[in-house]
Amino acid sequence: MSRKVYIETVGCQMNVLDSEVVIGTLRRQGYTLADSPAQADVILFNTCSVREHAEDKIYSALGRLRSLKRHNPQAVIGVLGCMAQKDQHRIAERAPHVDLIVGPGQLAEVPRLIEEARSSRRLQMAVSLGRAEAGRAEVEASFVSFDPVRDPTMRPTPFQAYVRIQIGCDKFCTYCVVPSTRGPEQSRPPAHILAEARQLVEQGCKEITLLGQTVNSYRFQHGDGRVTRLSDLLAALHDLPGLERLKFVTNFPKDMTDDLLDAVRSLPKVVKYLHVPAQSGCDLVLQRMKRNYTVAFYTDMLARCREKVPGVAISSDFIVGFCGESEESFARTVRLVEQARFKNSYIFKYSERPGTKAAQRYADDVPEEVKKRRNNDLLAVQTEISRQEHRRWIGQRVSILVEGPSKRDQNRFAAASPSDTLQLTGRTMTDHIVVCDGSPRLIGQIIDVDIIDASPFTLFGVVSSAASCDSAGLAGLPEAAAFPRRVPLPVL
Numbered sequence: 001m002s003r004k005v006y007i008e009t010v011g012c013q014m015n016v017l018d019s020e021v022v023i024g025t026l027r028r029q030g031y032t033l034a035d036s037p038a039q040a041d042v043i044l045f046n047t048c049s050v051r052e053h054a055e056d057k058i059y060s061a062l063g064r065l066r067s068l069k070r071h072n073p074q075a076v077i078g079v080l081g082c083m084a085q086k087d088q089h090r091i092a093e094r095a096p097h098v099d100l101i102v103g104p105g106q107l108a109e110v111p112r113l114i115e116e117a118r119s120s121r122r123l124q125m126a127v128s129l130g131r132a133e134a135g136r137a138e139v140e141a142s143f144v145s146f147d148p149v150r151d152p153t154m155r156p157t158p159f160q161a162y163v164r165i166q167i168g169c170d171k172f173c174t175y176c177v178v179p180s181t182r183g184p185e186q187s188r189p190p191a192h193i194l195a196e197a198r199q200l201v202e203q204g205c206k207e208i209t210l211l212g213q214t215v216n217s218y219r220f221q222h223g224d225g226r227v228t229r230l231s232d233l234l235a236a237l238h239d240l241p242g243l244e245r246l247k248f249v250t251n252f253p254k255d256m257t258d259d260l261l262d263a264v265r266s267l268p269k270v271v272k273y274l275h276v277p278a279q280s281g282c283d284l285v286l287q288r289m290k291r292n293y294t295v296a297f298y299t300d301m302l303a304r305c306r307e308k309v310p311g312v313a314i315s316s317d318f319i320v321g322f323c324g325e326s327e328e329s330f331a332r333t334v335r336l337v338e339q340a341r342f343k344n345s346y347i348f349k350y351s352e353r354p355g356t357k358a359a360q361r362y363a364d365d366v367p368e369e370v371k372k373r374r375n376n377d378l379l380a381v382q383t384e385i386s387r388q389e390h391r392r393w394i395g396q397r398v399s400i401l402v403e404g405p406s407k408r409d410q411n412r413f414a415a416a417s418p419s420d421t422l423q424l425t426g427r428t429m430t431d432h433i434v435v436c437d438g439s440p441r442l443i444g445q446i447i448d449v450d451i452i453d454a455s456p457f458t459l460f461g462v463v464s465s466a467a468s469c470d471s472a473g474l475a476g477l478p479e480a481a482a483f484p485r486r487v488p489l490p491v492l
């Protein structure tokens, strides 16, 4: 009898990829996916520790499973990911009904530990070493990148995939848990990345997004001393026939080198979009965050990106209400957002994370109400800029990769026939989201769309006549029936 697994994912793209590969591995061992915890033999949470809110959500979800576990003591409940690494003992105390605690560097162990938990009925824990627990090499070795053979039916779409090129982070921004939960920065060997990408393209994958916490600091030193940089990797991947689009996230401002920008400009398959978080527009705050750059450096870097890659779209992250952020500091952040003209920005209220340098050194002294107001104010400024930037596209013809039905038509999609018209959504080469009406056959295709309207977050278009005549696409891809999404996307 086949066992059923249920998974919930919160957090970043790396977690989405981790969930995909864990579920893909379990599927190869005969598991099928359950739609709810009640139907599952194994219930997994892939967790995030970046903000307290994300952790609270997981503890509430675990609390709700207490009675399920009473009624079905055979069920295996697992906590995977950053919370497992950071709070291993706390999870066991707060949720004693949890059977499995597995950090992001130990995911390959999940299938074996499920069996152990089932047979021994004892808590199974697999976490990596803390950064101060041993020498660099030993800590590195305890964080293992888990990149098994990919299963296209486990991805949100079969024609798009994430590929990990780097794990961990060495930047140690003072507010951030990632360097301790995901361990030291380690770049995967280019040959492994290329082999994985080749396999994905053979499976029908048209768009690959390279993942790393600071992806542009990717650097692999070969045995003979040669070095492969992200720009070299992009050039090598670019040659894969069948691959149409290459993206990479997330960039660190200090590592935005000219060779990378030249590669982005000159390689036609590389998306003209850079996500480069600034975090703050105040030098004092940046210093306290230990970001290692000034606002002037950041704005020069933006100018260099725009000069080297004409038309490039840039997005950013900001934290408001960081320790010691005065009204004057915040005003400087507003000024940066006004000047930088990002496509969009992700704005977060500072959340103190125990164990980080900021928690040890500085008081979390900006009141919640002030954080909320600054968040809203900065968002309003960015939204107005996004609206203006998006409206500049009206009247232009863009090429989009159609990703699926829009949110509005998700339910209609299941019953739709190729001759129906649905509202579809896709992204341009500058990562702008486009919505247009079209046949579900267009899903998975790159088509031309004429932009007729724009909101701050979306471009509205009509399929150009040339594109609408083409009828290949989803129907031609393997596992077309895999839609809609198999492994649900993060709930955060």
Ligand code: 5AD
Residues within 6 Å of the ligand: 050, 051, 175, 176, 177, 277, 279, 317, 318, 319, 348, 349, 350, 351, 352, 353
């Ligand atoms: N509080 C709030 N936001 C944070 N981020 C990282 N750590 C914290 C924290 N402690 C934000 C940063 C980062 C994004 C992924 O999450 O902006 O770029």
Ligand code: SF4
Residues within 6 Å of the ligand: 169, 170, 171, 172, 173, 176, 177, 178, 179, 213, 214, 252
């Ligand atoms: Fe965290 Fe800074 Fe590393 Fe990004 S660069 S993951 S914010 S420590």
